[in-house]
Amino acid sequence: MRTTSVGVFKIATKGPGDVSGLMSLIGSRAIDPACILAILGKTEGNGGVNDFTREYAVAALRMALAPKLDLTPEEVEQRIAFVMSGGTEGVLSPHITVFTRQDVQQRPAGISGKRLSIGMAQTRDFLPEELGRSAQITETAKTVKAAMEDAGITDAADVHFVQIKCPLLTSERVEAASSRGHKTATISAYSSMAYSRGASALGVAVALGEVMFDIDDDDVLRRYDLFSKVASTSSGIELMHNVVIVLGNSDSSASEFEIGHAVMSDAIDASAVLSALNSVGLGPQAKAGREFVNVFAKAEASPNGSVRGFRHTMLEDTDISSTRHARAAVGGLIAGLAGTGAVYVSGGAEHQGPAGGGPVAAIARLL
Known part of the structure; x- marks a missing residue:
């Protein structure tokens, strides 16, 4: 089995077409574009059918990376997995997370x-x-x-x-x-x-x-x-x-990184978020030499119309879709516990965790 080294880089964006942060890291050689395997992003669209910020963000990334890889933009998308999640309601902050992977001969000492x-x-x-x-x-x-x-x-x-x-x-x-x-x-x-x-x-x-x-x-x-x-x-x-x-x-x-996860039972399950953070040595029980990288989570309005016995109106709001309510609620909860709004929270958690809940994963860097 081959040995690989995986890198993770979280980059803030000024808009769905902003690639300046990624290009800066490539220019400084912090990121080798040939090693990019996947890019996950949050864009500030509505997250619905007509959310073209997702396609816009992918197009901008393809165009920027094409000359760096000596490929056409279409070939870039065959080589790199792009996943853009629309909707940064509440305190969620638009950003991308870049995953790199390269083969190494053996694990470094330590x-x-x-x-x-x-x-x-x-x-x-x-x-x-x-x-x-x-x-x-x-x-x-x-x-x-x-x-x-x-x-x-x-x-x-x-x-x-x-x-x-x-x-x-x-x-x-x-x-x-x-x-x-x-x-x-x-x-x-x-x-x-x-x-x-x-x-x-x-x-x-x-x-x-x-x-x-x-x-x-x-x-x-x-x-x-x-x-x-x-x-x-x-x-x-x-x-x-x-x-x-x-x-x-x-x-x-x-890799210098580790990942762990937990499962939120509902949209206000703070203990599950803390469990995910603790699984990689972060949170209240933080270990020395650990650095927070990002949290990835799903958000869903409880289909029975209540959270812990109290009625919610997310499913009846005809002005704002329930997925947008859920992203804002779960995003705020996770942001408060993680200490940043630059977290990846995606709406619509059908069959992703129990009804009304969802998975939550955390990545830490070992210093």
Whole structure:
């Protein structure tokens, strides 16, 4: 098994098209563009179907990196996994997190235990009628296993966060399916985001053995007792396949970083956030020589309309979608505990953690 070194760089952005921070780190040789494997970002759009800040951010990054890699912008996107999550409500701050990976001959002296490892893989393109259904679940499960292999992770228990970018339906895609005699899971573009996120998350659960039986089409967005504790899925208009990024710890990694996770039971579960921080030596029980890097979490409005017995109105607000409420609430909670608003909180946690909750992962750098 090869030995790799994974780097993590969090960079503030002034807008969805701002690549100056990344270019500065490349110019100073802090980041080798040839080693960039994935870029996760938060952009200040609405997080909905028409949130073009995601596509804008990816386009800007592709254009900036293309000459550095001697590739076309299209080739850059085949080489690097871009996942942009729209919506920085409340105190959430727009930023990108850049993950690099390079092969090394052996672990440097002083590095012991399992360290941060990352792997990436992509599914085939889906047909519109496959989104939110068992085909997407099955293909995602296979691709998660491929990404684990790419990361050098053999034990599912060492997987702490699986970030997926998945497609959504548009009216044109629904019509294309209909013209071939097929019905889609929904005809609503907005609802399709939830179907795609949910099926992708269930694919993670199947791959990691969190769900041990076959899942039917009817289980998606209905059987909320079926979920993954580490899946984070984000849907967008800019693709028709799933991009899968697996983050975990591995004996084959020589990274300076570690990752851990916990599961929030609801949107105000501060103890779970602290558990995630503590799992990598941060938080109130911080170990010496540990530096906070970032937190990655999912946020969801409780589907039963209450949190710990008290009614909430997120699902009834016709002015602001529930995903935006949830991002703001969970983002504020995590920001207060982490000490920064530059954290990655994504809305829409269908089958990602228990209903109304979601996974939360933390990365620390060992100094």
